Amino acid sequence: MPANKLISMSRRALTLLLAGFLVLALGVVGAFRPVPYVVLSPGPTENTLGEVDKKPVISINGRETYPTSGSLDLVTVAYQGGPAAPIDLLTALRGWIDPTVAVVPQETIFAPNRDPKEVEEENTVEMTNSQDSATAAALTELKIPYTTVVRVLSTEKGKPADGKLLKDDEISAVDGKPAADVDVVSEAVKAHKPGESVLFTVTRGTEKVDVSVPTVADSKGHPMVGVVMQARYKFPFDVKINVGDVGGPSAGLMFSLGIIDKLTPGEMTGGKQIAGTGTIQPSGEVGAIGGIAQKMVGARDSGATVFLTPADNCAEAMESVPDGLRLVRANTLHDAVTALDALRTGKGNVPACQAG
Template sequence: MRRRSLPAMPGLGRPRIRHNGPVTTTEASTPAPAAGAPSTRRSTVMSIAGLATSALIALLTVVPSPYAIGSPGPTFDTLGTADGVELVEIKGAPTYMSSGELRLTTVSVQRAGSLPFSIGRVLAAWASQSEYVVPQESVYGTAEEEEEAQEQAAQEWISSQESATVSALEALGHPVPATLRIVGASERSNAADLVETDDVIVAVDGEDVETFTDLVDAVGDREAGDDIAVTVVRDGEQITETFATLDDGAGAAVMGLYIDPEFELPIDVTVGIEKVGGPSAGMMFSLGIMDRLTEEDELQGALVAGTGTIDATGDVGAIGGIRMKLIGARDAGAEWFLAPVENCAEVSGNIPDGLNVVAVDTLDDAYEAITRIGAGDTADLPGC
């Protein structure tokens, strides 16, 4: 995600006020000691306490803190431009302009190593409604772990763009062919000893599977524990193996195989943001692609923000930092926000004034929502 530096905040202390005349107080007064009288024990203790407080305030102001601070990051219109470059550039198909905005939201995370801030700054962030504080290690870990996390986020960003393109095309009725290559099997899979790495799945129960969605639907049509017959191509020959499916832990059937689909995209989609990582912008990219590929002006001038992962089948998944993203959407002028159903528990009670949240579970849900928002038909849109 794009990082934004925030200025360090000074320590919190009471301002000193100069009085030119007598001071009136509602508290009981204590007679002042006579001129030249020795200091009382109370005045000595208070002086020491005052010095200690001043020292503590100074310490809070300058001592670095091993915490990370999260805040709303910038938003980007997937129908617009960033730094003069189209955010989503599509080649290989006609595209159409939109009168509205589809803004992906981000979270900016700072740590003491990249932007020195004090314990006082951390306390101020902890008390703020628009920031959050976590131990630095829980976000970054060691230097090696941070580098690995950044590489993973970059890879997830690339994969998210591909999934966004595939799901958008298929949602518009354009199936995307794929080579369904097996890259591994879980130890629990009943097919672990039957298939090999680089086998390509071509049929399930005798029916051809040409897209990743075909495969997902074929497996999802059965109960966990049911047998499934999978045909693969290995060294130029077709081989069919039959084995029992597994329970994914939520009652759904899975094969326990790891598939790396190689999609044959009919269009070329280029995303013009470099310093954003992770998969959470996937749904908003899918919506941007769908809007650009259709003549209909779905938004009709509306500004809609949102977040959510997307897979190649159009399923919208949960993300992190949604409370900050809600604030960022409000600050960007959005009146509507699309949130994954799985995030509703965190959304509830944290919606900024003036922002309306629509809960979505699939890309179809999200596309219907922006179309209805544009048409002003919002009375029964599902919320959190």
């Protein structure tokens, strides 16, 4: 073979080799580049009837309590990624392959231009609110009376309420009518036209004062004063909930059930390991949550055989329910209590999730 052909083939082989190496190098580099996704995976479970860091998850003082058995597990979702610690493409690809995890766009967890620390603080506030709502729902179910207080959390800078309503003011009335809850206050403000004033009666420290606040139009032309409120409750005895680093509102249903189990004779679980999820309203309404697939896997991995499921999550849950986990539909706290009673005694109806 002529020498010039050999040289030509050698150059071609070298070019292909270099091109292949370059593609491989770019692929390796690309695999470790950050991507705007978050990986959601099954998180740990906590028994609301048990302990965290050697302290009861639920402790009740000032009211008689009763022994419990079994477990009422709250479930969590762990995540990797986010603005502060983005994942790489390889991690995302592994997540897409694993059926027990979900890979979602970063903005579904972390709103754009939001400080991750802000999001964590918001989750902590949501958890606190969830614990209060859970106690209120449990006492509502048990017909134990309590009172509701609407408290000022903060005001928006530059808005009419700024400097007039103060943090921790308790709003007892609006325009002379009792402020039963946050929605009542909001509706009272909306009943005005922009430019009109709203009369708030508040308890500030030990003093009760009337505060007149003018309204302005928001971006949609609706009246607003720029106040952030929170419903707080005054219970006839002390209920404390300790869950360590767990955040968010989705454990509300399980907190309520744990409180009811401790406040009533007999054992709600019948000794079984029961898990579940769902937000809770003081009225007892159970709300939908995110990450249902990962929460079911976490529940089953921890040994649960029954999973209390918000009604609005049932269709999604049916698509990926793990083997050996029985889904029980919960529209309300009362439904959940009744279903657990039927499971324990073998009498009565146990509402099941059905495919959508």
